[in-house]
Amino acid sequence: MANIQLSGEKVINYINGEWTSSKKAKFVTIVNPADGQPIGEVLQSSKEDVDLAVQAAKQAQKKWSRVPAPQRAQYLYQVGELLKERKEKLASILTQEMGKVIEEARGEVQEGIDMAFYMAGEGRRLFGQTTPSELNDKFAMSIRVPIGVVGIITPWNFPIAIATWKSFPAIVAGNTVIWKPATETPLMARELVKILDEAGLPKGVMNLVCGSGSEVGSAIVEHPDIDVISFTGSNEVGRAIAEKGGKLLKRVSLEMGGKNAVIVMEDADLSLAVEGIIWSAFGTSGQRCTACSRVIVHENVKAELEKRLLQEMKKLTIGNGLNEDVKIGPVINKGALKKIHEFVEMGQEEGADLLAGGYIVQEEDLDGGYYYAPTLFTNVRPDMRIAQEEIFGPVLSIIPVRSFEEAVEVNNSVAYGLSSSIYTRDVNRVFAAQRDLDTGIVYINAGTTGAEIHLPFGGTKGTGNGHRDSGVAALDVFMEWKSVYVDFSGKLQRAQIDVES
Ligand code: NAP
Ligand code: MG
Numbered sequence: 001m002a003n004i005q006l007s008g009e010k011v012i013n014y015i016n017g018e019w020t021s022s023k024k025a026k027f028v029t030i031v032n033p034a035d036g037q038p039i040g041e042v043l044q045s046s047k048e049d050v051d052l053a054v055q056a057a058k059q060a061q062k063k064w065s066r067v068p069a070p071q072r073a074q075y076l077y078q079v080g081e082l083l084k085e086r087k088e089k090l091a092s093i094l095t096q097e098m099g100k101v102i103e104e105a106r107g108e109v110q111e112g113i114d115m116a117f118y119m120a121g122e123g124r125r126l127f128g129q130t131t132p133s134e135l136n137d138k139f140a141m142s143i144r145v146p147i148g149v150v151g152i153i154t155p156w157n158f159p160i161a162i163a164t165w166k167s168f169p170a171i172v173a174g175n176t177v178i179w180k181p182a183t184e185t186p187l188m189a190r191e192l193v194k195i196l197d198e199a200g201l202p203k204g205v206m207n208l209v210c211g212s213g214s215e216v217g218s219a220i221v222e223h224p225d226i227d228v229i230s231f232t233g234s235n236e237v238g239r240a241i242a243e244k245g246g247k248l249l250k251r252v253s254l255e256m257g258g259k260n261a262v263i264v265m266e267d268a269d270l271s272l273a274v275e276g277i278i279w280s281a282f283g284t285s286g287q288r289c290t291a292c293s294r295v296i297v298h299e300n301v302k303a304e305l306e307k308r309l310l311q312e313m314k315k316l317t318i319g320n321g322l323n324e325d326v327k328i329g330p331v332i333n334k335g336a337l338k339k340i341h342e343f344v345e346m347g348q349e350e351g352a353d354l355l356a357g358g359y360i361v362q363e364e365d366l367d368g369g370y371y372y373a374p375t376l377f378t379n380v381r382p383d384m385r386i387a388q389e390e391i392f393g394p395v396l397s398i399i400p401v402r403s404f405e406e407a408v409e410v411n412n413s414v415a416y417g418l419s420s421s422i423y424t425r426d427v428n429r430v431f432a433a434q435r436d437l438d439t440g441i442v443y444i445n446a447g448t449t450g451a452e453i454h455l456p457f458g459g460t461k462g463t464g465n466g467h468r469d470s471g472v473a474a475l476d477v478f479m480e481w482k483s484v485y486v487d488f489s490g491k492l493q494r495a496q497i498d499v500e501s
Helices: 047-064 069-085 087-098 102-122 161-172 186-198 213-222 235-247 270-286 299-313 334-350 404-411 427-436 473-478
Strands: 009-011 013-015 018-020 026-032 037-044 129-132 138-146 149-153 176-180 206-208 228-232 251-255 260-264 292-298 353-356 375-378 395-401 419-423 441-444 479-487
Touching: 009 026, 009 186, 013 047, 013 186, 026 087, 037 186, 047 149, 047 176, 047 206, 047 213, 069 087, 069 102, 069 161, 069 186, 087 102, 087 186, 102 161, 149 161, 149 213, 161 176, 161 186, 161 228, 161 473, 176 213, 186 206, 213 235, 228 235, 228 473, 235 251, 260 270, 260 404, 270 292, 270 299, 270 395, 270 419, 292 299, 292 404, 299 353, 299 375, 299 395, 334 353, 334 395, 395 404, 404 427, 419 427, 427 441, 473 479
Parallel strands: 009 037, 149 176, 149 228, 176 206, 228 251, 260 292, 260 419, 292 395, 375 395, 419 441
Antiparallel strands: 013 018, 013 206, 026 037, 129 138, 138 479, 353 375
């Protein structure tokens, strides 16, 4: 494993191909959540820095949009190679900055590698359509064109993968980018931007502006020369961005929270279900947007499922994610510990039965880190707040039901719609489930996490606003359709008037 020692790192902006500091040059500390120790600091930029970045991006976009897409893609192939070369180093930094265990950090970097090669391939596939015109000697086609300058605002939980989901399609499509990473994870942003720089991406195509959501994030959302906003984060912030962006007629793509469930029917392979639930609920300490936080179980297998889950939960070792044996790393910060614990207390007050966990870990060797014990509630009612609201921590609620229909109803009874899963051996139920579960992603006989980059990623209801990251669907966010008619008849031809059906 690459042994990367982090200390005294300084993250500044990258604007117009140069690493630059801000006039004000205020910094905030970056902390390793595994031990609470500082590993560096990040610049807090101002609105003026966003202005500079937008000027550079706007200028660069004119040229970039004229670079043929297959040539734009060449840079992404190079980025993919550099990400591959540096996978181990990047994973190590990711674990130290964000806390997820090293195996998952490697997986996240791999997602970025996959996205680089996938979107590079799209450079030769930005297909439009040709179609017969309704008039003689006239040709019709639709083509896809870039939009302009794209603002990307990302969360801390997937500090590199989500940035690649958004920036790579934006870039291959011919846009230029201003990226504000989460305040907690700027080191990963710096590493990714370094790679884009080393790949020779022309100056101004990617710009990094670090700082707070309220200052830098807002300035990006409100800037008149930024045409598209692609945001992943909380529902609350997403709504505010949609409002502001709506007034300015921007295209705003939002990916927000989830309250994802695994359904376990009475005919399920329980061993398989337990594995899937443990991985989905406690991986990344429950801090994935697709984390499973509800298990909707048929009453006939509830007791057996609880028993097996408790057995498996005992095996979940907690600690610093750099240790290969550790399964559960820290949560992101003290604030998260507090919020998670408040939900657990709320669950007890609401009358749910606590079967395991329910406390902040304070063992001596974990001192200074932000660890929450994997927690299991049972006899949870679907309307309880712990069954409705996003907790974003290692807390799982078991909700008993009597039938498949009731399971689907409970699954769909939340404000979010990101991911859902069902374990059953009944083929009829499989097809009914993929039709009736109202989420953007549905898994059959697998947990709620595990999205692959060539499929659309996103959710319904409170999770999003109809757009998707990932897959070819991501290109819809970053491109306009243009319809082109070529009349070679040499005379005036009027659609709908000179022809009748
Ligand atoms: P967050 O607080 O909403 O922050 C997300 C990003 O928005 C950060 O970069 C943040 O900056 C910025 N921001 C904050 N206020 C802003 C404002 N007024 N204007 C513009 N930008 C602003 O979310 P988080 O706590 O980092 O991440 C956790 C959430 O993300 C969870 O709800 C999770 O479900 C969701 N998530 C969703 C997906 C998905 O694809 N559906 C994937 C991952 C995570 P600062 O860092 O400076 O506050
Ligand atoms: Mg935040």
